[in-house]
Amino acid sequence: MLQARHRVGLVFFPAYDWAIHPQHPEREERLLYTQDQILEEGIFDIEGIFEFKPDPVVLADIQRVHFCVPDPWTVATESHFISAGGAKTVGMAVCEKRVDRGFALVRPPGHHAMRVVHGARGFCNINIEAIMIEFLRRKYGIRRVAVVDTDCHHGDGTQDIYWHDPDTLFISLHQDGRTLYPGSGFPEELGGPNAFGTTLNIPLPPHTTEEGFLHALHHVVRPVLAEFRPDLIVNSAGQDNHYTDPITNMNFSARGYAELTAELGADIAVLEGGYSIEGALPYVNVGILLAMAGLDFRHVREPDYDRHQIRQSASVTAAVHQVCDLVLSCWQKREKLRERRLAEGNPYRRRRRIFYDTDGFSETQLEEVTPCGHCGGALRIDSTSDRGVHILAVHVPRNACPSCRQQGLAWYEEASPRRFDHVFLQDQTNDRFETKPRDAARP
């Protein structure tokens, strides 16, 4: 009988009765063949692999991370509550040391969901990793967390949520934003002024194979992780880098995913994208599970796998090396780069337009963060969607220093409910979420 070297907790939630719409890549069928493969391989019978039933998240779990407009029930379905709950269930099992590692093999995904949520972007409504991480921090006192996003698309939602958080290292490896949605994730995106350098982006050219990914892992991700010393490593484990994926252009194999998983050694992996539902996902997921369990994955192979056909070209290799060198030097020179950025202008304010491709509308944000050397800073977000909803959202981070917290509370106090459709306060220092009542408007 097979015995796992590391105990692995798995939540499998394929949501067989939920789809964005019937023809959408994010549809009922997505994990069907993965289930077939996992069952047929007898993965759940491996000694040391445990399958858990997910508990859906509660409202407070979502509001600890997001400002949902007008509320979480409107922007998310039960299915999102369950997939976030799957990540949370797995995270709890890891933090309580019931298992060594966890894998939330769930849908729908979440890494394109930002702090303010007016609707769905990139098939995502709420950020299931961030919801899990903030819950684990609250419940188990975990501080330093690293998120390594290996989905083919830039994890712009997770980047947004942790942009100002010096305790969260976010590293995204993805297909170059000039060639793929969401069009962001360039090396110069390094985080807000209070958390400069704890956001790192490694855009890779189309047709990169696992060779390129493993190079990035060895030459950037590993050394940065070693220096950052996280208490917890989370892998946003998208599977859309596969050579058969219909909506991307990379050349990853199942075996490559398994190797990446084994070498990264994340505590928790959470499924993100991956839409080659027959040709890739069944094999990739078996590979990932075996790798997490510390078992032999050398026999995992796609039926049509041909090593020569997907070999990485010399020009791709050169481009990968170049971008890796650049990102590593950004990390090493982050102090100097930060000073230069401060000299160039005011990085404490930014104005952005955010496109909700899945739902088809835009949002304009004016964001302000308090300058601080002690905490991530309080955040004031004035956001208007072109559906005509105008909100003010104030975020006070977990480890807010007294003066930043005071500023945050003052912003909330000052905001007139007449000017905004909704005024929200997310005070992580005491885990409270408040909405200013409309009739509280002072004359």
Add this chain to the structure above:
Amino acid sequence: MIIGLDVGGTHTDVVLLDQSGLLRQAKIPTDPEDLFGSILAALEAVTAGIPPEGIRRIVLSTTLTTNAVIQGNIPPVGLIVSAGPGIDPEAFRTGEAYICVRGSIDHRGREVEPLDEVEIRRAAERLRREGIRQVGIVGKFSVRNPAHEIAIREMLGEGFEGVFLGHRVSGRLNFARRIATTYLNAAVYPLHRSFFDAVCGSLAEKGLQLPLRLLKADGGNMKLEASLEAPIQTVLSGPAASVMGAVAAAAGEDDAVVMDIGGTTTDLAVLIGRAPVLNPNGITIGAYRTLIRSLETLSIGTGGDSAVRLKGGELVVGPERRGPALIFGGRHPTPTDAMAALGILPHPERRRAAEGLRPLAAGLGLDVEALSRRILETACRQMLAAADRLVEGINAQPVYTVHELMEGYRVRPQRLLVLGGPAPHFAGTLAALTPLSVRVVPRWEVANAIGAALARTTCEVEFFADTEQRLARAPAENFHQPIALPYGMQEATAQALALLREKALARGANPRYLEMEVVEAQEFNMIRGFHTTGKNLRVRVQVKPGLIHGYDELLARLAAPAEAPPVRTATGP
């Protein structure tokens, strides 16, 4: 009249009943060296003087295959395994003659790599050379397309006694379990066959020529002929017999936990209404995880004869047994002795029990009466904790749809049904410790045999249709057919139910009262690119375990309170 017979490890229980009631019952010691003799003696005990033509049905539950597997008393079996990519099939090796060959099928039943005939003929040659008579053939995803398994059997040639194909074991996915189950079928086949040939021979001599039925681990029965194709399905039928006996006593409106309390162990199961909860995967026998449908059960090492001792100043009951109770001549105190000391179990050796418990009592600073209560409470708490674990485990079984997760059925037991030798003596203590209403199953001493007698014929069919490939398949039922479009869930369900009906009747079900149900019906649109290319339909239908029709009067009589022994309380009010 019906005979129900359950061969247990220590006793063989047998009943003769008809629609009006329980006519005869007997309990004789089992001779583990001579199960055949035990069965005949038990039959003799209830049939003496009964005209054989009045007997319409005999259902047997035996430990024959279980013992063979647990004791490793099985002949060499050859296995030919074609896996393809994935987990290395070496991990599932069953013995010396385990041969991995080329060839693979994918999750939709498409061939990925062909078989190599030369390699297979060489493997067959080797098995013949080694004198192996029983062979199993198992392919990964053979339940989606059995073509490779069937071809391998063709290539195998002559000279083997039993050849078992993996796809016939069960329609469920699980390659490792398919290997183990096929292996076990091949392994117990010669023993099973010769044993029941002998039983049938003896019955015929007595004028009993009706088809023998065997109880299965899922609490249903099948005809002996049907068992020859899958003899391992008769494994671990004993616990199922007891649970079916409890079903006879279940009120049926609410959920219940069944506790079969024995000397060494207590076996627990759960009823939803009158249907026992099934294990979602398959039974585990010793080191083998299988695809054999079975009841969801939990067994703990607490029973009437569990050893009682002090460990670090704490009272410990079980999990091991160190011989019989003091009152039956044993040398270590047991819960049975505590019952005798308290007078719950009237016994002439009551004083011996009290004497034997005294040192333990002194060690805890208690008198014998208080200690005896503490022993029973400790044992009962262990049983109730196990009941909680079992129910929690069932409610924690993962589900894969939003609907089931949010609104799925949660088991909330209201009753506790206890049976087995010491059951009535534990019932009072259990009742004092649990909010559930505790009931001793009527005729608790032979409820297992009653369960065997009244169990209906059960079976399950897994059915797939793939409209892109224009194929409908149920390989375990030897069924595959092209389909005509349009084809949808209605057609799939109808075909699956027709197959189920056919299978149930072949196994001996009563066509007039066939209760079939659809357990799962999933329909997926297959989209490739931006076009719907077909539908993937998956249907699981079953005849679930339950009791045969026409015995309500008997059940009512059995369930009448007057026939149940009184519940005595050991713990006070």
